Amino acid sequence: MQPFKYTRAADAGGAVAAVFGNRETKFIAGGTNLLDLMKEGVENPAALVDVTRLNLAQIRSTSSGISIGAVAKNTDTANHPLVRRDYPLLTQAIAAGASAQIRNMATNGGNLMQRTRCSYFYDVSTPCNKREPGSGCGAMEGINRTHAIFGWSDKCIAVHPSDMAVALAALNASVSVQGKDGKTRVIAFADFHRLPGDTPEKDNTLEHGELITSIEIPKNSFNHSYYLKVRDRASYAFALVSVAAAMETKGGVINGEPRIAMGGVAHKPWRALAAEKYLAGKKASEENFTAAADAEMKQAKPLEHNKFKVELGKRAIVHALMRANGMA
Numbered sequence: 001m002q003p004f005k006y007t008r009a010a011d012a013g014g015a016v017a018a019v020f021g022n023r024e025t026k027f028i029a030g031g032t033n034l035l036d037l038m039k040e041g042v043e044n045p046a047a048l049v050d051v052t053r054l055n056l057a058q059i060r061s062t063s064s065g066i067s068i069g070a071v072a073k074n075t076d077t078a079n080h081p082l083v084r085r086d087y088p089l090l091t092q093a094i095a096a097g098a099s100a101q102i103r104n105m106a107t108n109g110g111n112l113m114q115r116t117r118c119s120y121f122y123d124v125s126t127p128c129n130k131r132e133p134g135s136g137c138g139a140m141e142g143i144n145r146t147h148a149i150f151g152w153s154d155k156c157i158a159v160h161p162s163d164m165a166v167a168l169a170a171l172n173a174s175v176s177v178q179g180k181d182g183k184t185r186v187i188a189f190a191d192f193h194r195l196p197g198d199t200p201e202k203d204n205t206l207e208h209g210e211l212i213t214s215i216e217i218p219k220n221s222f223n224h225s226y227y228l229k230v231r232d233r234a235s236y237a238f239a240l241v242s243v244a245a246a247m248e249t250k251g252g253v254i255n256g257e258p259r260i261a262m263g264g265v266a267h268k269p270w271r272a273l274a275a276e277k278y279l280a281g282k283k284a285s286e287e288n289f290t291a292a293a294d295a296e297m298k299q300a301k302p303l304e305h306n307k308f309k310v311e312l313g314k315r316a317i318v319h320a321l322m323r324a325n326g327m328a
Helices: 012-020 034-039 074-079 081-086 088-096 100-105 108-113 164-170 273-279 286-297 308-324
Strands: 005-008 025-028 047-050 059-061 065-069 174-178 184-188 211-218 224-230 241-250 253-263
Touching (some): 012 047, 012 174, 012 211, 025 034, 065 081, 074 081, 074 088, 074 100, 088 224, 088 241, 108 164, 164 241, 224 308, 241 308, 253 273, 253 308, 286 308
Parallel strands (some): 025 047
Antiparallel strands (some): 059 065, 065 211, 174 211, 224 241, 241 253
């Protein structure tokens, strides 16, 4: 790890100003991802600005839903009474992530900002366009068992590692950020993370120096939800495929727009829009769940070593929907 300067921000404006003025400066909160990257030589910031003491840890009800502070810890968020009561899908997703020790340190904003766990990204001796643009993608011709089957490009086939973000995608969340001179903006969650395209080094649509201040989740009328994570081992493992499913049913029929998002399959949390469209207004049944899963997964473009994710994805969607509706 290279030497770096460390400062503790007194307020959000000061934190933004410190990072905005130097592209080699980064925010740090729990540090559960950034410090690993620094130890491996993947990230080498010249300075870190600690934002953990900022007044951004509140979790509160709003007129439109709930606001979750960016520096609130993952554990505190998952266990908050408002989240457990009104957004159980988010509680389940957070609880499925990493380990209890990491969830006790990791913050909500940091969770959204974490970078891929692709082994080629972490290994500085191999080519990686995300780590070093223009160097190539080692995973493309390498071992790509855990990599993307949706939305990838010839520049990058890495997947986003977050569980929390998959649930937030299904819940139609938005991200509030503060930029230079106190300017604020709200980013729809669907637009926050990026597909790789020709610039895989860009994980999201934040400008350098913009600080996540909160995550906003709108009210919903879901009476069925479930988060399913399929992984190689039961703890401290990233998803091969995950599914966040939520819907409202009346008389056994899906009312309004069901929500399905997937993890472990793309560079960003993947909204299963084809599956959602198929299910709208239909009976909540295994037959319809299977047809919806088929509609979504037929768009997949698997690689040499991850063809199994197509069938796994189908089964995961069906199983998550079944579990959500108490059918499995």
